[in-house]
Amino acid sequence: MTIADIRLLHPGPASSxxxxxxxxxxLLAPADRSIARVRANAVSSVDGSATVDGLSGGLGGPADLVVFDLLRRLSDVVVVGAGTARDEGYGPLVLSDDVVSWREEHDLAPHPVLALVSASLxxxxSDPIVVDAPVRPIVVTTESSPREARVRLEEVADVVTCGVDRVDPxxxxxxxxxxxxxxxxxxxxPSLLGDVIAADLLDEICVTVSPGLEGGGGPRIASNPESLDLRALHLDHxxxxxxxxxxxxxxRR
Structure with missing residues (x-):
């Protein structure tokens, strides 16, 4: 794994x-893996956009990719909205051989599970994200999703119902x-992350601020129609x- 030039600013002293x-x-590993923890990762422009030309990829860089890969390495399951996976061109969740070896040495499953969230199914x-996955993926959906689509997907994934018309986080x-x-x-x-925040389930979030201005046309990293009280957070690093x-x-605890 190629490591970008990443330096610690906080907590100090800043690394030389x-x-x-x-x-x-x-810095990124959970203190106790036996305790359930929900973590998110997002990238934003300086002026608050989560995308450039409709995609988040244009905001990232080598350092952001390192963190992205490490967060997957440390997880048991990676949850992503099906629309985001489609728009961002996700492939199967396959880790490199050296990362698989690292996970096995640390008593983790060789690969994390991919969980796709789709209310509509x-x-x-036959998408490679499903059929080429090294671990049978999970599809999270609703009671109102089409039965025919459910039956087809059950051949290649575990389909789990979590809500009636909308997936309940x-x-x-x-x-x-x-x-x-x-x-x-x-x-x-953004919709999935917004729902997780609204349900007060988010324990941790990694946010990359990309050094650029998008102009205000793009979405935020989280979107939810509800008006919520401000959730206080602690800055870890x-x-x-x-x-x-x-x-x-x-x-904050």
């Missing part, structure tokens, strides 16, 4: 050398934890790579 891979893992059961988290998938990592999109800031916040 790039962080090694093990340093980054120590507008998913192609509380039921989603409970279903994953019941399967032993305690380290839950979501990569969005801030990293710097070139002009890009990479931060991690956790909920």
């Amino acid at each position: 050398r790039p962080l090694a891979l093990d340093d980054l893992i120590d 507008r998913l192609d059961p 509380r039921l989603l988290v409970s279903a994953l934890v019941a399967r032993g998938l305690r380290q839950i990592h979501t990569e969005g999109g 801030v990293l710097l790579s070139g002009d890009m800031l990479l931060s991690k916040y956790s909920r």
Whole structure:
């Protein structure tokens, strides 16, 4: 794994050398894997947009990709909205051989499970994201999703119902934890992350601030129609790579 030049700004003192891979893992790893934890990762422009030309990829860079990969390495399950997976061109969740070896050495399953969230089940059961997955994926849906689509997907994935017309994030988290998938990592999109925040389930979020201005046309990293009270967070660390800031916040206890 190629490591970008990433330096620690906070907590101080600021590092005078790039962080090694093990340093980054120590910063991102959960303190106790036996305790269920919901984590998110997102990237934003300086002026608050989650996308450029409709995609988040244009905001990232080498350092952001390192954190993205490490968060997957450390998770039991990666949760993503089916629309986001489709728009961002997701492939099957396959880790490199060296990462698989690292996970096995740390008593983790070789690969995390991929959980796709889709209320409508507008998913192609022949899509490589499903059929080429190294671990049978999970599809999280609703009672109102089409039965025919459910039957087709059940041949290649575990289809789990978590809500009537809309996926309930509380039921989603409970279903994953019941399967032993305690380290839950979501990569969005904005509606899924907004629902997780509204349900007060988010324990930790990593946010990359990309050094650019988008102009206000793009969405935020989280979207929800409800008006919520401000949720206070604790700043765990801030990293710097070139002009890009990479931060991690956790909920205040």
